Amino acid sequence: GENVEQHPSTLSVQEGDSAVIKCTYSDSASNYFPWYKQELGKRPQLIIDIRSNVGEKKDQRIAVTLNKTAKHFSLHITETQPEDSAVYFCAGVRQGAQKLVFGQGTRLTINP
Amino acid sequence: DGGITQSPKYLFRKEGQNVTLSCEQNLNHDAMYWYRQDPGQGLRLIYYSQIVNDFQKGDIAEGYSVSREKKESFPLTVTSAQKNPTAFYLCASSITGASIGTQYFGPGTRLLVL
Numbered sequence: 001g002e003n004v005e006q007h008p009s010t011l012s013v014q015e016g017d018s019a020v021i022k023c024t025y026s027d028s029a030s031n032y033f034p035w036y037k038q039e040l041g042k043r044p045q046l047i048i049d050i051r052s053n054v055g056e057k058k059d060q061r062i063a064v065t066l067n068k069t070a071k072h073f074s075l076h077i078t079e080t081q082p083e084d085s086a087v088y089f090c091a092g093v094r095q096g097a098q099k100l101v102f103g104q105g106t107r108l109t110i111n112p
Numbered sequence: 113d114g115g116i117t118q119s120p121k122y123l124f125r126k127e128g129q130n131v132t133l134s135c136e137q138n139l140n141h142d143a144m145y146w147y148r149q150d151p152g153q154g155l156r157l158i159y160y161s162q163i164v165n166d167f168q169k170g171d172i173a174e175g176y177s178v179s180r181e182k183k184e185s186f187p188l189t190v191t192s193a194q195k196n197p198t199a200f201y202l203c204a205s206s207i208t209g210a211s212i213g214t215q216y217f218g219p220g221t222r223l224l225v226l
Contacts, residue, residue: 034214034215042219042220043202043217043218043219043220044155044202044217045217046214046215046216049214089154089155098143098160098162098168098208099145099157099160099170100215102154102155103154104153104154105153105154105155107152
């Protein structure tokens with residue numbers, strides 16, 4: 001079955017700098033990769049996603065890149081702000097599968 | 113966000129007691145999921161359901177039970193067999209099919225053992 005590994009587990013960056021979180025997946029048939037943000041004590045919320053027919057997707061300060069050959073995808077946050085501090089989860093799923101497989105999460109801290 | 117609700121926000125369980133967590137959605141989603149989250153940990157799948165009157169075990173189903181009698185509702189019972197139930201429980205829903213990945217989460221229920 002699918003396995004998703006996420007790194008790093010914690011990440012601390014200065015406000016205004018960029019942050020990058022990477023995930024690798026094992027199932028070459030996986031075709032959908034969402035990213036969720038979970039603030040302390042709150043529910044996870046989808047922030048961006050990418051499908052396997054696209055190599056990169058951007059939404060303002062966040063972007064996701066996908067390398068199907070290497071089976072990894074990354075979340076990029078530019079010009080980080082204090083409100084970006086949260087836990088971020090990546091996930092993967094193959095066409096027709098019934099459940100997402102989540103990574104272990106990355107705790108991102110933005111230092112003022 | 114407002115389309116999926118969980119209650120109660122906090123729940124206390126006594127030794128040997130079964131407790132039921134509520135999850136309701138008005139998003140007309142076919143699929144619903146229950147996850148357990150321990151402090152500083154990721155999301156572990158307990159049970160999921162793709163259609164009414166059908167559900168499947170996730171990765172950590174032991175000590176839990178569910179029902180799916182209505183499309184809108186997917187209650188989770190934490191039984192006395194679950195020896196370490198203290199955790200944050202999250203319910204989610206999604207459209208089945210190609211868009212399965214777009215899961216919407218409820219606000220969660222925090223279960224504590226007395």
